Amino acid sequence: MTKIAFIGLGNMGGPMAANLVKAGHAVTGFDLSEASRNAAAKSGVSVAGSISQAVRESECVITMLPAGSHVIYVWDELLGFVDPGTLIIDSSTIDVESARKVHAFADKAGCPSLDAPVSGGTAGAAAGTLTFMVGGSDGAFSRGKHLLEAMGKKIVHCGDAGAGQAAKICNNMILGVSMAAVCEAFVLAERLGLSHQALFDVASTSSGQCWSLTSYCPVPGPVPASPANNDYKPGFMASLMLKDLMLSQQAAAASGATTPMGAQAAQLYSLFEKLGHGAEDFSGLIRMLRGTEAA
Ligand code: NAD
Incomplete structure (x- = not known):
């Protein structure tokens, strides 16, 4: 069982977080939208009132957000509240430059990180059959792989930071x-x-x-x-x-x-x-x- 914080509980993030719960992980989630928070609560996600509350004491943080600017904003904030060593994963589809930028933020905070965008759509997110394309170090990948496996059926390590995007x-x-x-x-x-x-x-x-x-x-x-x-x-x-x-x-x-x-x-x-x-x-x-x- 891993303590996971999940930020961005929308069309994709909601069902992905639900699959982590089903796999036996303790998931605390946060989203700006009340509807998304309520839907996540129904699937067993424990809902927090802020990013800082959600990520406190987590061993892994996953973000699933609309675009690069959201990811930069959220990672900048959350890295101020996690312990060094916490694994940070972004599964949003964003530009390679922003992905590399947030990897550098995480590195500076002493946190291993992965960019892990997905293919498979909302049906794949619900069924837990997503394909993950992953960028990051071998060490970060081996720590995160089993968590990605709870949400997907094919996990490909594509290379270093940004390679997944x-x-x-x-x-x-x-x-x-x-x-x-x-x-x-x-x-x-x-x-x-x-x-x-x-x-x-x-x-x-x-x-x-x-x-x-x-x-x-x-x-x-x-x-x-x-x-x-x-x-x-x-x-x-x-x-x-x-x-x-x-x-x-x-x-x-x-x-x-x-x-x-x-x-x-x-x-x-x-x-x-x-x-x-x-x-x-x-x-x-x-x-x-x-x-x-x-x-
Ligand atoms: P979505 O709009 O349904 O969900 C994004 C969520 O992020 C929203 O609920 C929003 O409230 C939340 N959010 C935004 N800023 C936030 C913040 N600062 N703090 C907390 N929550 C915040 O989008 P989606 O369809 O779930 O897509 C998410 C990502 O996955 C996108 O990058 C998209 O390109 C990618 N993607 C989507 C699909 C698809 O079929 N929908 C398939 C593959 C990849």
Whole structure:
């Protein structure tokens, strides 16, 4: 049993904290939102009134927050209240630069730390089947691995500080680009009089095969569980796809990498969001490309 403080009990953090409780850990949580605090309390998380209260005497602190600025703010505060040696893990999706910055904060306070963003969405968070991409020292990783295993089924140590975030944004850049390509192919097939099922049957067993096609097909029919069959309810919101694509472009500019396809996908998702579709599933992009997006 480990004493864990969990900061950020939203759509992802709430179910992740609940899985730590189920695994037998003592979890104290804090969130600015009352609704999130109440939901966490129902799943056995002991709710604190502040960050300082939540992290006191904890052996590990986990944060699951919207963006880099929130993580910097929260780590700066919590590191003033934890004992040296406390393991600090951030599972939010944030920019590599902010991730490295908070690792440096933790180092200065004598605390080992990990960046451990996730893939798998809210369903994976609830089922405890997330994939964790982890950056940090070998020592920090071996201390944190069993805790991540209570929330996920695949834990990959990607390298030193920031490597988890780097893996996450590279993966999601592939996802954004591949979804746009699959959507375009279906729109072209429609114009050419080719049925959705025929394109799916060919491309899913040919060189066009990819996750966006075979697990998350953007047209209803071929993959019954995909959001296209549920009027593009998320799933994975287009605004989060855009956030991750923007992080990839920020990292590309900072590192001098050339990513024209990632840039194009970011522009497409930015337009989709501006048209009011940020809260829809990201595969709904096909309706914009077709010119039939829902009002
Ligand atoms: P969310 O908005 O539901 O949850 C974030 C929570 O952080 C909110 O409840 C908010 O009140 C809380 N918060 C913000 N500032 C705080 C502070 N100073 N102190 C305490 N609490 C604070 O977001 P989410 O969907 O849970 O996503 C969290 C992170 O996970 C994001 O970085 C997101 O990109 C990433 N992510 C999300 C998904 C997904 O499908 N939702 C999938 C993979 C990764």
